């Protein structure tokens with residue numbers, strides 16, 4: 001889907017030191033990220049940086065390609081404490097749920113996306129330990145959205161086009177991935 005940003009939303013598409021999240025139509029958002037083969041201090045610093053950027057942007061999730069790093073690392077904070085997932089793989093999906101999504105890389109645009117209602121995710125944590133999470137509802141939605149980013153997939157690829165709409169963020173506590 002080709003997105004035309006209305007003039008009144010173009011201010012959200014500025015990218016600079018204070019707003020480091022990469023916006024559409026940047027090529028890096030459409031590329032496949034590589035698995036992390038060996039965790040280093042650089043990855044730990046990257047995870048901290050991603051957590052900070054997500055928080056500053058009022059996001060509930062962020063994938064490394066959104067800051068120009070093509071490695072399979074995501075951070076999510078749907079409700080609970082933020083978590084870092086390295087090489088996340090969704091090994092089980094169950095049920096269906098339709099819910100509204102937005103994206104820090106497509107600010108101001110929202111629409112309904114059908115996702116699995118619950119998922120099981122395997123990953124490494126930031127210390128390289130194997131972790132498995134069962135997630136439902138919002139957490140499941142966010143992790144599916146972020147893992148899609150690692151494969152160059154954006155929510156606009158899966159959205160129900162009839163529900164797409166522009167809205168200025170942060171006005172009604174709307175949170176975006």
Ligand code: ZN
Pocket residue numbers: 102103104105145149177
């Ligand atoms: Zn996103």
